Amino acid sequence: MNKNIKHIAFLIVGLIILNIANQSIYKRFDVTEDQRYTLSKTTKAIINNVNSNLFITVYLEGDFPSEFKRLQVEARQFIEELASENSLIKINFENPDDQREALIKRGMMPSQLTVEEDGKLSEAIIFPWAEISYGKKTTVVSLLPNAIMASQEAQLAKAIENLEYSFSNAINLVTQNKEKKIGIITGNGELEDIYQYSFLSEVAKKYRLAKFTLDSVATNPQQTLQDLSGLDLAIIAKPTEQFSENEKFVLDQFITNGGKTLWMIDNVQADQDSLFNGAKMLAYPRNLNLTDLFFSYGIRINTTLIKDLYAAKIPLATGESGNQTQFQNLDWYYHPLVGGNPNHPITKNISPVRLQFANQIDTLTNNIKKTPLLVSSVLTQKVGTPTFIELQSIADEVVENDYKSGNQLFALLLEGNFNSAYKNRIKPFETALYKENAIDNKMVVIADGDVGKNQILKGQPFDLARDKWTNEQFGNKDFLLNTVDYLLDDTGLMKLRNKSLTIKILDKQKAFKERTFWQFLNVILPLILLFGFGIVFNYLRKKKYSK
Known part of the structure; x- marks a missing residue:
């Protein structure tokens, strides 16, 4: 009796100790093959900066397509991993159905999906968004990528891959105390504000923007350089007037002092609006006096135009019906659509x-690392300038043998130690900030000044991601926003966009075709086996006890 009491006492004490240990020691194990729930060092560093309550509200509750339940589960598991790393992160899933108008006003637009069930197609609307609040700061997170995917399943897979980057980027945004500063360079005929609004209004949500004119270089170049050096990034968007040696030296020394640069350069004078107005225009080289500057960084922007058979469309009048002009969207090979x-x-x-x-x-060969970002298709043709371009050429028959110039490079990332273009030259002016080279700097050069130019509709800037005439969707805005983020990324956050996961997606067509077999296998066969087992068991039992 005493022995049993001791055993029971030991059991009770053991259970109490296990319960205490369970409350104080918490450990999650990631047993997935691709370690999808294991947080990167970058993410851990970001969430460790959270020192007061951070609230994450995910609007993925309610009745929506079954495959997007997968996104809900993956999002829940990932943010639970964030919360396990920092207990100040609070999670809430909400049904958006009764607050749709409020969500749309806060910038969270719904997504319309095509749902296939039992071989039938139907439409469904979901709000794939999350909202993060930290102190007085609030930001939203899109849980579905904007990229054009081959299928809805591919879109879902990319959405799951992007979860860590999307949430880490948003948390980093609301927890940062110091905003990076970006200067929009003016003074050399750059794009007007209204044509950059779609791009820059998004940039302004994360960084401090200010216009910076180089006009003051003429009177006080030293002060201009000092002021410019206080910025983290300079954006030079489609300059049309020559840079003086003093202006070039200011930009050169901004770079050697660690400043990042985003160049959008047209080396040929050719404009779509001019072509529409006159149906014919002269395209000719534009001398910006930047050739030696870029040469010192290891690149050369040529003065040839590129025609690509993989191109965007433009609307052209093709006739009249009654009093209405008829338009048709036709491929315009001078507008390459590049990957x-x-x-x-x-x-x-x-x-x-x-x-x-x-x-x-x-x-050109030098010590700078050069990474291609935008490249044409192989079906290209080089057009030398000066040359006349006529709108009616769009109707010319395509001869494929004329389009065999191969892939052409349009945008390039340069990383490394940049030597000053004035290292072994007479300096335009003396400055105490002069440096011969920059250590571990970055810049992006795009050989098209219109890549960030949005259209105007009824006097208002139109979305850079779309064409107002053809309604085609492009990646221009995402490309430029990612470029700015990469150039200003000191934490390695952008590398999370390269995360790849193996997402196994159900083949709906195959499942529909084989549904009878699987229904039989999962429902009928177990009943048959159970019934057969009962008969055999009853037979053996009778046989045993009948003797």
Whole structure:
């Protein structure tokens, strides 16, 4: 009796100890093959900066397509992993059905999906968004990629791959105390504000923007350089006037002092609006006096135009019906539709980018690492300038043998130690900030000044991601936003965009065709086996006890 009491006492004490240990020790194990729930060092560093309550509200509750239940589960498991790393992260899943208007006003637009069930197609609307609040800051997170995918299943797979980057990027945004500063360079005929609004209004949500004119270089170049050096990134969008030696030296020294640069350069004077107005225009080289500057960085922007058979469309009047002019969208080979580098975080999973009268870039051998970002198809033709371009040429019959110039490079990432273009030259002016080279700097050069130019509709800027006439969707905005993020990324956050997972998706067509077999296997066969077992068991039992 005493022995039994001791055993019971030991059992009770053991259970109490296990319960205490369970409350104080918590450990999650990631047993997935691709370690999809294991947080990167970058993500851990970001969430460790959370020192007060951070609220994550996910609008993936309610009745929506079964395959998107997978996105709900994956999102829940991932943010639970965030919360397990930092207990100040609070999670809430909400049904958006009774607050749709409020969500749309906060920038969370619904997605319309095509759902296939029992071989029938139907439409469904979901809100694939999350909202993150930290103190007085709030931001939203899109849980579905904008890229054009081959199928809805592929879109879902990319959405799951992007979960860590999307949430880490948003948390980093709301927890940062110091915003990076970006200067929009003016003074050399760059794009007007209204034509950059679609792109820059998105940039302004994450960074501090300010216009910076180089006009003051003429009177006080030293002060201009000092002021410019206080910025983290300079954006030079489609300059049309020559840079003076003083202005070039200011930009050169901004770079050697660690400043990042995003160049959008047209080396040929050719504009779509001019062509529409006159049906014919002269395209000729534009001298920006930047050739030696780029040469020192190891690149050359040529003065040839590139025609590509894989191109965007433009609307042209093809006749009249009654009093109405009839328009048709036709391929315009001077507007290449180019793909992004699938292996770089700037361009991974973005839609094709539309360029307009673009030039191609040649690379030169030096110590700078050069990564192609935008490349044409192989079906290209080089057009030397000066040359006349006529709108009616769109009707010319295509001769494929004329389009065999191969892939052309349009955008390039340069990383490394940049030597000053004035290292062994007479300096235009003396400055205490002079440096011969930059250590571990970055820049992106795009050989098209219109890549970030949005259209105007009824006096208002139109979305850069779409064409107002054809309604085609492009990756221009995503490409430029990713470029800015990459150039200003000091934490390695952008590398999370290269995360790849193996997502196994159900083949719906095969499942529908074989549904009878699987229904039999899962429902009828177990009943038959159970019934057969009962008969055999009853027979053996009778046989045993009848003797």
